[in-house]
Amino acid sequence: MKTESPIKxxxxxxxxxxxxxxxxxxxxSVxxxxxxxxxDVAATVAQVQAIADAGADIVRVSVPSLEAAEAFRAIRAQVEVPLVADIHFDHRIALKVAEYGVDCLRINPGNIGRDEKVREVISCARDRGIPIRIGVNAGSLGKDLQRKYGEPTAEALVESALRHVDILDKHDFQDFKVSVKASEVxxxxxxxxxxxxxIxxxxxxxxxxAGGLRGGTVKSAVGLGMLLMDGIGDTIRISLAADPVEEVKVGFEILKSLKLRTNGINFIACPxxxxxxxxxxATMNSLEQRLEDVRTPMDVAVIGCVVNGPGEAREADVGMTGASPSNLIYVAGKPDHKVSNQDFVDHLEQVIRERAAQLEEERARQSDNLILKTPA
Ligand code: SF4
Structure with a gap:
């Protein structure tokens, strides 16, 4: 059932x-x-790599001091994935990381201070082709906005963001993106x-x-789900009090559920x-763990009996339907072979990996054909 996303x-x-x-x-992007x-350069490089290996398109690193900017230089030299530097207030840090190869500055121009400092950062970003992210957060609204609105509100967040936007506008700088985050959905x-x-x-x-792994995942899925359904959103970050690798996995699951991105296996499993x-x-958990490295977009159905098994398995790239005395394995939507419960997971892993390799070959062939058909 590989329908396109209806989201505009x-x-x-x-x-x-x-x-x-x-x-x-x-x-x-995720x-x-x-x-x-x-x-701690070694620890940060290892984590950036783990986040990138999980499929993240972009990784953000906070750079709170000039010493951290020097560490950023060493980190930059050791990883390929685009890096965003998260900077507050100190424009010298922004200038340093720009020199060291940062790919985006997360800095709010209204918080940098004197106009010449703002101008310096913006012209450095322009010269080096570095975009800026304005990031407004309900927890750190300016005092005047807190006074004006009494408490954080959506309008206050937007007003704050637009003040920063105005500064970039004034300097004729348009290469930016904006976030207006709150923990309240x-x-x-x-x-x-x-x-x-x-804008x-x-x-x-x-x-x-958003909270811990379970609560934060649900909150993020509900909030981002509403926005993504409206067609709003160009890049996402799931904020969890958990391993950042989990944030990437949750981000992709949200996008996969709305058919906005693919990344590895989409599991369909009965309860x-x-x-x-x-x-x-046990089979589902074990497959999910063993196949984490598979990046091929594919559907795998894990269904315990024939009530819903054949229907789901026929729609999947690989499907398994529990049956007695042997379970039935479907490949590419067709019944393929039967297998007992003995070494079931080992066998399934092998079948799924083989199908993933076939799909990769098919995709490569299709893109070769496309190149051949494109007139010079
Ligand atoms: S009836 Fe079959 S498909 Fe449905 S939950 Fe039970 S085992 Fe799974």
């Missing part, structure tokens, strides 16, 4: 974070952020909707400080019941 995306102005296009018709001490959703109607730049979505002919939950 808001057409934003495209920017580039290193090699990754953000906005316009570019795929919605990003995460390191939580190591940036000055309704506030974040409303703020993004309001902002989407007022043409790409939007970086997130429900900030299991007394009709199951193999241990569905």
């Amino acid at each position: 995306r808001r057409l934003s102005r495209q920017i580039h974070v290193g090699s990754v296009a953000v906005g316009g018709d570019a795929p919605i 990003q995460s952020m390191t939580n190591t001490d940036t000055c 309704f506030m974040a959703v409303e703020a993004y909707r309001l902002l989407a109607a007022q 043409e730049q790409p939007l970086h979505l997130g429900i900030t400080e 299991s019941c007394s009709r199951q002919n193999f241990d569905v939950i």
Whole structure:
């Protein structure tokens, strides 16, 4: 059942974070952020790599001091993935990381201070082709806005963001994206909707400080789901009090569920019941773990019995239907062979990997044909 996503995306102005296009018709990118001490170069490089290996398109690193900027230089030299430097207040850090090869500056121009400092950062970003992310957060609204609105509101978030936008406008700098994050889902959703109607730049979505793995995942899926359904959002970050690799996985699951991105296996699994002919939950968990490295977009159905098994398996690239005395394996939508519960998971892993390799070959052949057919 490989339908296209019915979502019509808001057409934003495209920017580039290193090699990754953000906005316009570019795929919605997934990003995460390191939580190591940036000055610990080895630990930060290892985490950036783990986040990138999980499929992240962009990784953000916080750079709180000039010492961290020097560490950033060493980190930059050791990883390929586009890096965003998260900077607050100190414009000298922004100038340093720009010199050291940063791909995007997350810095709010209104917080940099005197106008000449702002001008210096913006002209450095312009000269080096580095975009800026304006990031407004309900937890750190300016005092005057807190006074004006009494408490954080969607309108206050948007007003704050637009003040920063105005500064970039004044300097005729348009290569930016904006986030207006709140931990409260309704506030974040409303703020993004309001902002989407007022600027043409790409939007970086997130429900900030969403919580732990389970609660934060649900909150993020609900909030981002509403916005993505509206066509709003060009890049996403899931904020979880958990391993950043989990943020990437959750981000992709949200996009996969709306058919906005593919990344590895889309599992379809029944919850299991007394009709199951193999241990569905153990099989599902084990496959998910073993096949984490597979990046081929494909559907795999894990269904415990013939009630729903054949229907789901026929729609999948690989499907298994529990049956007695042997389970039935479908490949490419067709019944392929039977197999007992003995060494079931080892066998399934092999079948899925073989099918993934076939799909990769088919895809490569199709893209070769496309190149051959394109007139010079
Ligand atoms: S597909 Fe079969 S085993 Fe799975 S939940 Fe439904 S009835 Fe139970």
